[in-house]
Amino acid sequence: MEFMKGIQRKETVELADLLSGDYTGKTVSLNGAVHTIRDMGEVSFVILRKAEGLVQCVRERSVPVYRAGGGCAAATQEAADEGREIADGRLENTDNGPEIPSTELKEESTVTVMGIVSLEPRAPQGVEIRLTEIKVLSTPAEVLPIAVSKWKLNTSLETKLALRPITLRNPMERAKFRIQEGIVRGFRDFLHSQHFTEIRTPKIVARGAEGGSNVFRLDYFNKKAELGQSPQFYKQTMVGVYDRVFEAAPVFRAEKHNTTRHLNEYTSLDFEMGYIDGFEDVMAMETAMLQYVMKLLSEEYEKELLMLNVTLPDVSKIPAVTFKRAKELVSEKYSRPIRNPYDLEPEEENLIGRYFKEEFGSDFVFVTHYPSKKRPFYAMDDPRDPKYTLSFDLLFRGLEITTGGQRIHDYDAIIKKMEARGMDPEELASYLMIFKYGMPPHGGLGIGLERLTMRLLNEQNVRETTMFPRDVTRLEP
Amino acid sequence: MEFMKGIQRKETVELADLLSGDYTGKTVSLNGAVHTIRDMGEVSFVILRKAEGLVQCVRERSVPVYRAGGGCAAATQEAADEGREIADGRLENTDNGPEIPSTELKEESTVTVMGIVSLEPRAPQGVEIRLTEIKVLSTPAEVLPIAVSKWKLNTSLETKLALRPITLRNPMERAKFRIQEGIVRGFRDFLHSQHFTEIRTPKIVARGAEGGSNVFRLDYFNKKAELGQSPQFYKQTMVGVYDRVFEAAPVFRAEKHNTTRHLNEYTSLDFEMGYIDGFEDVMAMETAMLQYVMKLLSEEYEKELLMLNVTLPDVSKIPAVTFKRAKELVSEKYSRPIRNPYDLEPEEENLIGRYFKEEFGSDFVFVTHYPSKKRPFYAMDDPRDPKYTLSFDLLFRGLEITTGGQRIHDYDAIIKKMEARGMDPEELASYLMIFKYGMPPHGGLGIGLERLTMRLLNEQNVRETTMFPRDVTRLEP
Numbered sequence: 001m002e003f004m005k006g007i008q009r010k011e012t013v014e015l016a017d018l019l020s021g022d023y024t025g026k027t028v029s030l031n032g033a034v035h036t037i038r039d040m041g042e043v044s045f046v047i048l049r050k051a052e053g054l055v056q057c058v059r060e061r062s063v064p065v066y067r068a069g070g071g072c073a074a075a076t077q078e079a080a081d082e083g084r085e086i087a088d089g090r091l092e093n094t095d096n097g098p099e100i101p102s103t104e105l106k107e108e109s110t111v112t113v114m115g116i117v118s119l120e121p122r123a124p125q126g127v128e129i130r131l132t133e134i135k136v137l138s139t140p141a142e143v144l145p146i147a148v149s150k151w152k153l154n155t156s157l158e159t160k161l162a163l164r165p166i167t168l169r170n171p172m173e174r175a176k177f178r179i180q181e182g183i184v185r186g187f188r189d190f191l192h193s194q195h196f197t198e199i200r201t202p203k204i205v206a207r208g209a210e211g212g213s214n215v216f217r218l219d220y221f222n223k224k225a226e227l228g229q230s231p232q233f234y235k236q237t238m239v240g241v242y243d244r245v246f247e248a249a250p251v252f253r254a255e256k257h258n259t260t261r262h263l264n265e266y267t268s269l270d271f272e273m274g275y276i277d278g279f280e281d282v283m284a285m286e287t288a289m290l291q292y293v294m295k296l297l298s299e300e301y302e303k304e305l306l307m308l309n310v311t312l313p314d315v316s317k318i319p320a321v322t323f324k325r326a327k328e329l330v331s332e333k334y335s336r337p338i339r340n341p342y343d344l345e346p347e348e349e350n351l352i353g354r355y356f357k358e359e360f361g362s363d364f365v366f367v368t369h370y371p372s373k374k375r376p377f378y379a380m381d382d383p384r385d386p387k388y389t390l391s392f393d394l395l396f397r398g399l400e401i402t403t404g405g406q407r408i409h410d411y412d413a414i415i416k417k418m419e420a421r422g423m424d425p426e427e428l429a430s431y432l433m434i435f436k437y438g439m440p441p442h443g444g445l446g447i448g449l450e451r452l453t454m455r456l457l458n459e460q461n462v463r464e465t466t467m468f469p470r471d472v473t474r475l476e477p
Numbered sequence: 478m479e480f481m482k483g484i485q486r487k488e489t490v491e492l493a494d495l496l497s498g499d500y501t502g503k504t505v506s507l508n509g510a511v512h513t514i515r516d517m518g519e520v521s522f523v524i525l526r527k528a529e530g531l532v533q534c535v536r537e538r539s540v541p542v543y544r545a546g547g548g549c550a551a552a553t554q555e556a557a558d559e560g561r562e563i564a565d566g567r568l569e570n571t572d573n574g575p576e577i578p579s580t581e582l583k584e585e586s587t588v589t590v591m592g593i594v595s596l597e598p599r600a601p602q603g604v605e606i607r608l609t610e611i612k613v614l615s616t617p618a619e620v621l622p623i624a625v626s627k628w629k630l631n632t633s634l635e636t637k638l639a640l641r642p643i644t645l646r647n648p649m650e651r652a653k654f655r656i657q658e659g660i661v662r663g664f665r666d667f668l669h670s671q672h673f674t675e676i677r678t679p680k681i682v683a684r685g686a687e688g689g690s691n692v693f694r695l696d697y698f699n700k701k702a703e704l705g706q707s708p709q710f711y712k713q714t715m716v717g718v719y720d721r722v723f724e725a726a727p728v729f730r731a732e733k734h735n736t737t738r739h740l741n742e743y744t745s746l747d748f749e750m751g752y753i754d755g756f757e758d759v760m761a762m763e764t765a766m767l768q769y770v771m772k773l774l775s776e777e778y779e780k781e782l783l784m785l786n787v788t789l790p791d792v793s794k795i796p797a798v799t800f801k802r803a804k805e806l807v808s809e810k811y812s813r814p815i816r817n818p819y820d821l822e823p824e825e826e827n828l829i830g831r832y833f834k835e836e837f838g839s840d841f842v843f844v845t846h847y848p849s850k851k852r853p854f855y856a857m858d859d860p861r862d863p864k865y866t867l868s869f870d871l872l873f874r875g876l877e878i879t880t881g882g883q884r885i886h887d888y889d890a891i892i893k894k895m896e897a898r899g900m901d902p903e904e905l906a907s908y909l910m911i912f913k914y915g916m917p918p919h920g921g922l923g924i925g926l927e928r929l930t931m932r933l934l935n936e937q938n939v940r941e942t943t944m945f946p947r948d949v950t951r952l953e954p
Contacts, residue, residue: 200744218694240643
């Protein structure tokens, strides 16, 4: 019987090993995709693309190119053809196949190369591999329709997205989503350290949390169902169970407008916390989380930040201003009349961002006490003036990236508010159950991951920071 | 201007602090939900439920009960009523409200209590709080319809799920999902340490990866769309970008059969890795991941494991057997004729699990080389015998919890296989793009999180280990 016992060390080295250990003068084996080949006559430069960066290899004309044995399967096939015995279920390791002309080595071929490591300050990682052997693992069927190996992809967003599976191979493109990974890691790790529990809530729901017209509907075994616009009801429910919870998961909004900041499917970073003294506790938690995220990015994603020329914003302190006051400040400073005291236009958001950058040097600003009619029914109204709520948005360089606030936790209060809005409590009975049987004072927020990434990377369109965006015209790739 | 600077230390202590520091004889303040009240005449025991466990409090009759000031909002309201000035946007902290009769303190009330810590070996955490003051933060509108505070919920699965928002408050119920959190954390942290990048792929797709009839369809701006059955195409795509990737996200299957092991929405733990020598590399990675997860659970989720009486399985080595051989072994040992050599019935899976437990003491077994016609078109056929694939399932106590294998990476090979199956390559052009322009040899797997949790906790129905299950009859809560 064969047993799996865990991972075994491979013969190939990883880039991190290569750079941390002293490999100079030693022969190593490593694999990767052929990013570019530059033929200089006697020698050619073969740049390997690995997940962690590019590696410069030098090939003299005499260095042989082999086809791979074709993986375990082909190796075993060969063994079987030759009548050699094969242990039950166990396949042998790959070997070299036949030698092939070096013209068979192409850009986007994947290879395992062998060579001697030498220091080379002009090479991407300060090292160079002087090749002794190349084994081709796979060969593309066609030449790339776009020069992925260029430093910056020189093409329209439209083309970039149509060819997304390929254009993401460009080092600058892929660096964006490494940083996005870092944001999510930071969000989770920080909240975990603050005793939050990670939850997993359903995306097919009977009724969305936000209501309105922007819901995707589907047929669920002859019942009407919707795709969740937010995990709101579920995360509040779970505050009754774990006190503090979070989730990083997709949400769906059937927005018909095709703007630079809307997506029909995006990642919402949600948290919700019980036993708060006010919504300020939620803002404080978000501030601390952002501080943690920026620190993590500066420590572990330095290479990507450098590549994208990104300077991390200062989040040591974030100003907070009321909705009403923010409108006044902007109106005064930029001589812009207030048209509607209960609404914030995108242009106004932008100016608020500008104001706090100019006056306080801050890229972020919390805008608090949004008008009640602009917030969902579960938002807690301000007892001082119930036209406003105990809630906030966080603007990052003039764009809303977070909506949050304190929620109603009292059963009678939420029923009253629903009725005042003409809603039928019967329809949300399984959500209202949590208030009927007792809930602590609580609040929370939702952050749009792609928007946060977009602002952080100074991109102008949220599709730039979405791996495979979904919008009104885009369902593929 | 007010600034948010991060979290400030609260006056209330957390359970972890209480147990780690030396608080004996000291006065502390802590909050929680009233889990039970046991009236003994002169004193009553008030058991507080916090996220991390239960805390025993003792209340003498004379200890006053106050209503909370009602949070910042109410405190500020009061200040406003009294004409006191409130700084812009800044609300004051909560204070005590009026004293109320102690009968107002109810089960599922949430409170902040003050009291003196004393050692008490018979109490849940070995400590007891002798109360000096109780502040009621919220009061339920009705008495719980089910005794959540019982050690084990004594009710049908049907009732448990109908009242899920409440029944999850039961300490044993919530312990299950803490362990589930731990599994996901371990999965991610281990893969991160192995240079995998976390990806986020769309759930609204043009076409599912598995095809067939079990897809949920929706109208996407007058185009036909589906809910993703698996991130398969996208994770393969991202192997061309990052070499190794993973995702833990929801998948959707419109299965019409309502069994103890099927869900219509579940969490799939997916990873995909390039530059493999064979699918054994994928099995080895999964084995090492499970080793890491079990270690993490034993170290950080000990309390929950103890509460649920769970012994972690030994994953130091996992046997691997071919599909064909597994069927023979089971047929011989349990005198069961092989009815269909190319199919594995649930009963057979169960017996394979039993066989490897009896013969090798293993709770897990890899079954390799599944028949080609039982696998999707992208599975790589075994060159030795193309009726079988270079693939595997992982069974845990006789239940399939993982499907994985090596994928075809050659463009011509995948086109040929699609055509042989009567599929139209045009329809999957944006997926096939990755092979056309070059892909490394690669493979991966998908793990059903809820099933893995179910087997680990020795539950008999996958709904027991799903926070809010979706099945043919269940769309709420």
